Amino acid sequence: MTVPAGGWQVHRLVPSGTEGAPDADTATWIRAMAAAFLGPRPTPESVATQAATMAGQRLRGVYEPGDTAPVATLRSWDARMSVPGGEVAADAVTSIGVRATHRRRGLLRAVLVDDLAEAARAGTPVAALTSTQGSLYERFGFGVATWTRALRLDTRAAVFRDPGPTGRLRTLDPAGFAAAAAPLQDRARRRHPGAMDRSAASWTTLISGGVYDSSPRYAVGWSDATGRPAGYVVYGVAEGWWSTGSATLAVHDLQATTPESYRELWRHLCSLDLAGTVTWSEASVDEPLPWLLTDPRAVRFDGPREMLWLRLLDVPAALAARRYPVADRLVLRVHDPAGHAAGTWALDTTDPVAPAAGPTDAEADVACDAATLGSLYLGGVDPRVLARTGRLDELTAGAAGRLARLLAPPSVPWNGTRF
Ligand SMILES: CC(C)(COP(=O)(O)OP(=O)(O)OC[C@H]1O[C@@H](n2cnc3c(N)ncnc32)[C@H](O)[C@@H]1OP(=O)(O)O)[C@@H](O)C(=O)NCCC(=O)NCCS
Missing domain, CATH: 3.30.1050.10 (SCP2 sterol-binding domain)
Structure with a gap:
């Protein structure tokens, strides 16, 4: 890559490479981004895994003369976001990171202004991001539009008002997970303004935990009495049962297209003998779960916390x-x-x-x-x-x-x- 001297010049990269081996600029970009976020040291395998999720996306980097690693990074892609009564094209922005030695010199501003200008030129009506801090993005015209609440359910205190269970549960293996989950998430997201569509590569990250979480994840789907799939949940073990006799499960994703699928997926989570607690850090602010239970105090909420x-x-x-x-x-x-x-x-x-x-x-x-x-x-x-x-x-x-x-x-x- 040729780097001009002086000023912050933003370069655009198109991730490329053969199967399992990203091009050198993309690999260097991924390592720089991971360092800015204080992430674990990337391995060749984790770099290849991350690069695979970036196919078709836009990478931006700012480079200093003589250095092949960027001092600032940004990634964006074309997404669809649900809005009341429909959906809108959105510039989804992430991975904004600046090298620790180069902060507060206008590099975040340089990469973000450049990305927003390109999205505006392309006619994209909105830009969307989630943030590590609450005070960063208002100056760039972003406002908080959705919130989440952290939920904690005492599964041993949870008694469902409706005796159930109904329908059919089945485990979803990693190989078939994307095919089963993608159409359900696409239906479910239309029920919530602000919900984004998912890229094809995101399903692998969700079911595997990606490069930051190697603990096992479990996926369960639910179908109604006619056999029509209507929802799924992905969860993992946040705290094992072996020390306390009662594991804490963390929900990573729960998508329900009907009230019945929502109820039965939660009933499933409450039915696991070795678990006593289920947490979900990104529940909706109006999560219906307490209304399903004879004792709503079995569910505790924190937040709300800003999200989109x-x-x-x-x-x-x-x-x-x-x-x-x-x-x-x-x-x-x-x-x-x-x-x-x-x-x-x-x-x-x-x-x-x-x-x-x-x-x-x-x-x-x-x-x-x-x-x-x-x-x-x-x-x-x-x-x-x-x-x-x-x-x-x-x-x-x-x-x-x-x-x-x-x-x-x-x-x-x-x-x-x-x-
Ligand atoms: C947050 C981060 C990207 C800021 O980058 P930066 O290059 O230092 O930011 P800039 O110099 O372009 O600052 C732009 C503006 O934001 C302000 N700003 C930057 N970081 C800020 C922070 N952490 N809190 C509040 N304001 C901040 C600057 O003061 C400047 O304000 P101005 O509008 O008055 O000029 C960088 O510190 C970083 O990489 N942090 C770790 C990773 C991270 O959290 N990234 C954000 C992902 S959402």
Whole structure:
């Protein structure tokens, strides 16, 4: 790779290589990224495994002259994100890491601004990421849009109201896991605004634990009485039973397309003789589990904790991609120094199947910055709460309430997968 002298120049890499052996630039990029995240030292095998999950994705790196390893990394790919009534194309951003000796010199800014500019040029309406820290991304126009809660279930205290069990459980072996799980996750994610689709390679990481977790994982699927698959759960052992006689299981993914599959997958988790506790760190804030039990105190929750951060890059396209529960016409003024979302935008939802959004010269009803718009987009936060904090300016009387009714989602936004 040729590296020009001076300034931070962002280079784009396309991961390539033969089966099991990534090209040298991709392998070096992976090692640099792992070091920035204080990860375990990559092995040739783990580098090859990670490279395989990056096929078709975009890697960015900043390089200093004479050094083949990047001092800053970023990875992104084209994803689909569920929104109320549909889905939208999203630039999924991850692996933003800066070498420990090069921090606070503008390198995060350099790689992220470059990625967002390319996504905007490509016409991608939104960018999405999950963050290691809460104070990093608002300055780049990202707002918290979904939350999760950590759940802890005492399986020995859990008694299901419904006697059951119903349907049929079967273990899913790693070889057949992706084929069984992918269509279920694709159906289940449509029930939750903010849920992202999954890449083909992500199933291998999920069932194997990827390069960071080598402990065994178990997958169980559930089918209804007609034999139709309706959900699955993937879990592993967080604490073994041998010291206490009671293992703690950690849920890594649970996707249910029907209330019955949800109930039966939890009943399965409660039926394992050697386990006394089940945890799930990424449960939804409105997790229905306590309502299935005779004693809701068998479930404890922590949080909520912020999960998905959204940044609108094309406001009319993003607003037109979702559906709205009421007919109204509202004008939003958006302040965005980066330019992507800046403007005064009219949202007209009088046609329920074809909402219209576009620039207008009309007076604004509400005004906010791009990060606040990102938080509002899926309907996960009430605009009246943001108005009380000054994050949203209500310019016409009652406009924040009208916006709350417009943006109200059909179900609580939730994305259960950090990326
Ligand atoms: C977080 C990290 C990427 C920041 O990189 P960096 O190159 O030091 O960031 P920059 O110099 O481009 O900073 C951009 C802005 O963010 C601010 N910032 C950077 N890191 C910050 C932090 N940890 N907390 C709060 N603000 C931070 C900077 O002060 C700067 O503010 P400004 O807008 O006033 O100029 C880097 O410290 C890192 O690699 N951390 C470990 C891995 C990690 O957590 N990555 C984030 C994944 S979501």
